[in-house]
Every structure is written in C-alpha cells, then in structure tokens.
Amino acid sequence: MNAVGSGLELDDLNVILRSKRLQAIVIPKVQSAKDIxxxxxxIDSIAIESQRERIRLIASIxxxxxxxxxxxxxxxxxxxxxxxFAAEDYxxxxxxxxxxxxxxMMFARQTIVNAAVAYGLQSLDLVCxxxxxxxxxxxxxxxxxxxxxxxxxAIHPAQIDVIQEMFLPDPADLERAVRILExxxxxxxxxxxxxxLDGKMIDMPVVKWAEKVVGKAKAGGMSLPDVKLSSSSxxxxxxxxxxxxxxxxxx
Numbered sequence: 001m002n003a004v005g006s007g008l009e010l011d012d013l014n015v016i017l018r019s020k021r022l023q024a025i026v027i028p029k030v031q032s033a034k035d036i037x038x039x040x041x042x043i044d045s046i047a048i049e050s051q052r053e054r055i056r057l058i059a060s061i062x063x064x065x066x067x068x069x070x071x072x073x074x075x076x077x078x079x080x081x082x083x084x085f086a087a088e089d090y091x092x093x094x095x096x097x098x099x100x101x102x103x104x105m106m107f108a109r110q111t112i113v114n115a116a117v118a119y120g121l122q123s124l125d126l127v128c129x130x131x132x133x134x135x136x137x138x139x140x141x142x143x144x145x146x147x148x149x150x151x152x153x154a155i156h157p158a159q160i161d162v163i164q165e166m167f168l169p170d171p172a173d174l175e176r177a178v179r180i181l182e183x184x185x186x187x188x189x190x191x192x193x194x195x196x197l198d199g200k201m202i203d204m205p206v207v208k209w210a211e212k213v214v215g216k217a218k219a220g221g222m223s224l225p226d227v228k229l230s231s232s233s234x235x236x237x238x239x240x241x242x243x244x245x246x247x248x249x250x251x
Contacts, residue, residue, distance in 0.1 A: 003029035004038050013039065017046040017055075024056040026084065032069045035059075036076035043079070056081040058124075062089035067108050074119040084153060085112050087126035102126075102143070113148040125149040131156040141166030168220040169213045175225045177210035177217075182227065184210075 001016060002008035004027065016022060027039055036059060043055050057079045061067060067090075074083065087105055090096075096104045109125065116123035125144035130136045137159055144152050145167055152163045169177070180197060184207045187195045194203045217224065 001025060001027065001039075003027075004035040009038075010042070013042045014046060017043060018048065020048060020051065022047070022051060022055055024058055024081070026058045026060055028060045028086075029062045029066075029089070030059040030073055031063060031065045033072040033076035036073060036080060040077045040079055055079065058082045058084055060084040060086050061108070061112055062086035063093040064090075067111055070111055070115045071119075074115045074121060080121065082122035082124055082150075083112050083116050084124045085109055085126050088129070102140075109144075109147055109149075116150075117148065122150045123148070125152040127153045127155045128159065129155060131159055134162055137162050138166060164220075167216075168222055169217045171225075173213055174217050174222065175227060177213035178224055179227050180207060180210040181214060 001012040016025065025039060027035060030036065036057060039057060043052055047055060057077065058081060059073055059076075061070065061073070061083055066073065070083075074080070085105075085108060087098075087102075090105065090108055091098055098104070102109075105126070113123050115121070125140070125147070128137045128140045141152055141163055149167075151167055154160050154163055180202055183195055183197055183202060187193075194201060196202065214224065
C-alpha cells in the first residue's frame, strides 16, 4: 500500500482488505502511531469480518521522525507484529552518505531493535541492495543478527535462502547455549546460582541468552546437539549476589 497521507492509501486499502487470503500489511513511511491507528480502523471497517482478527501489521520506519516516535509506534495497536528499518529512505531523509560499513545507520538500527524487544515485536533489518553478491548479503545478515534483529528484508528471491540460513543460530553458539542450559538445570537442582563453564562465569543473564538461542533454533527447525556436561568443564559456585531464584546483576 501507499503511505498514509499520500492520498492513495484509502483506494489501496479498499482493494487489499477485501482479499480472502490477506495475512499482513506492511505500512510504509510510518511517522507516528496515527498511521497505525488509521490502517487498523480501516481493517475493522472494510475487511471481511472472518478475516479481521488474523490480519497483522508491519510498520516500516523510514525517517528521523519515525525514529523519534518509535515508542508510540511500537505500542500503537495489538495487530502490530514487527518493525522494519528502511535504510535508503532513512538516509535520504537525513542526508546521510551511505557507506560500506553502515556506521551512519547504527543509531537508527539499534533504536528499532531496542523498541522491538521492549514491546514484544519482531525486527527486520535493512535490504541488501547488492543482490548479486551473496558475500555482502552474508556480511549484512551476520551484522544484523549480532545487532539483535530477528530477520532481514529481501529485495530478490535469490536472497531468501541465505537470509533464512544466516538468521538461524550459529552451530557453535547453539551447542554452547545447550550446554549452558544443561549446566543451569544441573546446578539449580543443587541450589547453586552461578557456575563456571569452560572458565567463564554463567549467571541468569547468560542463561536468558541461551534460552533465546535455543528458542530460535527450535523455531527454525534446527536439531539440538546432544551434549553432556562434564565435571571438568563446569563447576558450581555458591557466591553472594548470584541466585537461581532471582535475577542478579546486569550485563
């Protein structure tokens, strides 16, 4: 659909919302919660009644104003499922010079990830416009995953397989996450809050990271590695300030 305020949005929605197979709408150039509210009202007014509850919304953040209003956008409507970062429009709005390092967009990208995590949404990273270069795509995917994005936009069908592969957990990370959770279960039963694994202290923030990694792997259909915790690699510590019953400290 065209952006809310373009003068074309109502005609677009009159057609789109009458589809019996509609699952989601990407709302472009979202500047404020009002844009989300408008589309949601149109769903209630126009969409086939049996379809209304299933239609999800995805907000595309493309401007400085959109970034400044990210909290109200992220909490605008229960139908909202995800935030998208539209890099080219954002750079054009701010007059930024695009570089291969993407450092000029770091603030906006991490702002979107932070808002998405805070309010229970998915976050989709920028498009890789160099669609004939899979190595650039892999580099961008790796960076986006490290930033905390849950997915990435594709501009060409040839990008889909690489994106899906790259946003699954790295096998080494998955193996470590499984070992962390096994260690946590083992020592939690003994009333020990923190333990070391391969010489590194494991406490609740690290356990939460491991839970998220395993959750992503399961959602992506990955098989969990069969690992066993050995006494030589893990050792429990009953220390002050670390407890399995409550979160202690921040990382």
